[in-house]
Amino acid sequence: MSNTLIVGLDGSESGSRALAYAKRLASLIPDCTLELVYVIEWTPYSFQTPEENASRHKRREQEIAVATSRVIDPAVNTLNTEGFTANGRVMHGDAAELLNLVAVEEKADQIVVARSSRGGLTSRLFGSVTANLVMNASVPVTVVN
Incomplete structure (x- = not known):
């Protein structure tokens, strides 16, 4: 049986x-796999011309190539x-949603992320990635300060 930990990375x-x-x-869990995930926030909800879309x-x-390398x-x-x-991947989209998706796909035991360093009005109105993940994840989430 393999144990998997999802680790959210952002280069910080x-x-x-x-x-x-x-x-x-x-190191304390036998046969443990670390699945590293870097999510580039990306929204499909913007209106653009065909040239802008290209x-x-x-x-x-x-962005994927840079984050990977x-x-x-x-x-x-x-x-x-x-x-x-260890394995790793870079994804585009909503970070909380995608980290949870990877956890479900990999049958992970836990997600490990850092406390969001971003603040301000947007974070207070819509919540941080970390807060959204903690509230909605399918597996336990450990938040590192």
């Missing part, structure tokens, strides 16, 4: 703390070198 220092916590947790698709592919691949390689089983 707080994301690094979430990964460090997940590593400590994984440009947006190209930008999306570039700068955040996911180095983290997965380091974890594998340290003896952990």
Whole structure:
């Protein structure tokens, strides 16, 4: 039986703390896989011209390549070198929704994320990714400060 932890990364220092916590947790769990997920916030609800849509698709592919090469691949390689089983992916969309989707698909035991560092009016009105995830996730969520 494999145990899986989903780790939400965003390339920030707080994301690094979430990964460090997940590593400590994984070292205590036999046969544990760390599934690293970087979500680029992306909304399909915008009205654009066909030219803008083509440009947006190209930008999306570039963002995925950058996040993969700068955040996911180095983290997965380091974890594998340290003896952990790790995989990674970059996705576009609503971060809370996609982290939960990956957790369900992977039959994960837990999601580990960092506390959102963003604040302001938007966060107070609509809630942070972390708050939405905690309220709606299908599995337990650990929030690292």
